[in-house]
Amino acid sequence: MKWTGWLTAILLLLGGGSQAQVQLNLEDAVAGKVIQTKGMGAMSWLKDGEHYSRVEANPEQGGTDIVSYRAKDNEREVLIPASWFVDKATGKSVPVRSISWSADNSKVLVYTNTQRVWRYDTRGDYWVLDLSDKSFRQIGKDRPESSLMFAKFSPDASKVAYVSENNIYVEDLTSQSVKQLTTDGSETIVNGTFDWVYEEEFGCRDGFRWSPDGQYIAYWQSDTEGTGVFDIIDNVDSLYPKILHFPYPKAGTTNSAVKVGYVPVNGGATTWIDIPGDPRNHYIPRMEFIPNSNELFIQQLNRPQNTNKVWIAQIGSSQPKHIFTDEDKAWVETNDHIRWLKDNQYFTWESERSGWRHLYRVSRDGKDIQPITAGDFDYISTVGMDMKKGLVYFIASPDNYTQRYLYSAKLFGKGEVKRESPMDEAGQHSYSMSPTGKWAVHTFSNAVTPPVIDMVSFPGHKSVRMIEDNAEAKAQYKALGLNPKEFVKAKSGDLMLDVCMIKPVNFDPNKKYPVIIEVYGEPAGSTVQDVWSGGDLWNQYMVNQGYIYVSIENRGANAPRGREWRKCIYGEVGTFACEDQARGIQDLARQYPFIDLSRIGITGWSGGGSQTLNCMFRYPSVFHTGIAIAFVSDQRLYDTIYQERYMNTPQNNPEGYRKGSPITYANGLEGNLLLIHGTGDDNVHYQSCEMLVDKLVEYGKMFSQISYPMRSHGIYERKGTSLHLRKSMAKYWLEHLPAGGK
Structure with a gap:
């Protein structure tokens, strides 16, 4: 479709011919007005495991009520009316962002x-x-x-x-x-929370824990002195620039020194736990009290993150005991959702030691390690446990890497697993399970089915009642008459890759169409997922300008395909990804003659922006137009924890950093390239864009660029940003990658 400036596609209903037309308007799609799905919102299971609570608006009085629902029959009770959340000094209601219950629900x-x-x-x-x-x-x-x-x-x-x-x-x-309890907190000494890199890469925010007896608090302390400080310059909010300073350790540079200790709640000195190892070259990403004890269970990663040592520290002592080590030639992950079994004699542990990620039962002394799940598939994540029946419920997908299903296994069994999710609901399933493992709020969706939410009981995965079927959203999606996302395969050498594809509604298989590839390609995520994504309206909008949408899951992406799939890229992030993208689209063109190999575009955000650049620079004969957003141009510019986990340090792996960084190949640019970056990006700094621009100018390469002042990594803050971004992208595609079948 020719660019008109209105950014509006007129789509025919499937099978409707001229009898009906529905308009897909980009402005409404970006604003979320086209398909409106309903969800559960924030919910919390109560202590009894038979009820859950929600925060709900009170339309009569204003404010919010805290409401409970009984899992068995949906009996509703207002636990806390909005009128109780009133500041008596002012008479004004206190807005409720979120709530948390005490252990006894009092x-x-x-x-x-x-x-x-x-x-x-x-x-x-x-x-x-x-x-x-x-x-x-x-x-x-x-x-x-x-x-x-x-x-x-x-x-x-x-x-x-x-x-x-x-x-x-x-x-x-x-x-x-x-x-x-602590008095040394400052700009450089951080107690009870974390510096930027721990928050971003380990998900660490809440940095203290109550002891089960309520007499002590264990906490993290970070000393950021000596860590490199990055500055973000705000040129838009005042007459003179404001500068935001924050510690940000870039790959190969000095980390914060992090330690853990405990302090009496009545006051007194902190006892620091003497865990061996340089605190700037080790990480302590997890620390929890063992249930009903005054013992701390601590995970310590070495700087390369290929060894996770587990320590137990006793309140009253500073000397921890090393009980267990998990290691890998590439990297290991932090272990979350640890559960203690049989009066703390065993704990659960996820590991890839067999070549697949599985759940293990480890004795308290670390000497007895037995599989709870076994087989040629990946244990993806824990859902919950039924301790009375001795069962663990978890997500896996042995047969289709784009989907997710619930399975169960015996905590003291022989590794056998059983599928619980319905066989007739192909797609992705997620669960919020009660503490007893008896009930769960179950959500099912796939690429063309908005979330269907019901209450299910266990054992047996019996649907008790529908909570939200999103029938209206389903009708809104259907009315657009869009072609569904298809899931196919492509080859990269002998390796089979998962691919998804969307065709325009007026698709003619006898014509050749340009392709826009969406890529991420790094170990932190994946793009080929059979799950509801709001109807993929941005991609659908572009498709119906006269393109085919494609996403190819390259090696190293976070897919449940086993250790070798994910970790074969160790030390070479960026090299295999662009190779698989190039081979993958060429193989797709061999399978599907309607793909025009002379009109291939590629785009991605963050790591996907980096892979977009690698593809454009290293395979210019394959990729002709690219839009790279919030990208890392030189891997040395990104943070220690993420980059070194997959690449080691630049000092130990200089060739890997050189090969994986797009800036190395900037002289290879031949096609059309648009660079987009927020100047307020604290994650992937605008510096990354400026360094690449400097190199492209040096090489005399022509390109386009949009900088969004003081927008962060998501480039969404401030009025009009998201719409402007999408309009700019659409305009660039239509001007530089000719649309339509030929």
């Missing part, structure tokens, strides 16, 4: 007035509601506004601990007295 913490810290709103104000007397008061009132982080009840709900300005505090809910 009190509720309300999180409100939140502020964003990097990616998430992790700083704000907290209020405590006591259900016994309906008292509602703010905690930490002597602290600066919106400065509290990660507030949580003590096990007996008599106190609340929180972080403010890098120090840890405990507030007694009866006396309202506040005890400051």
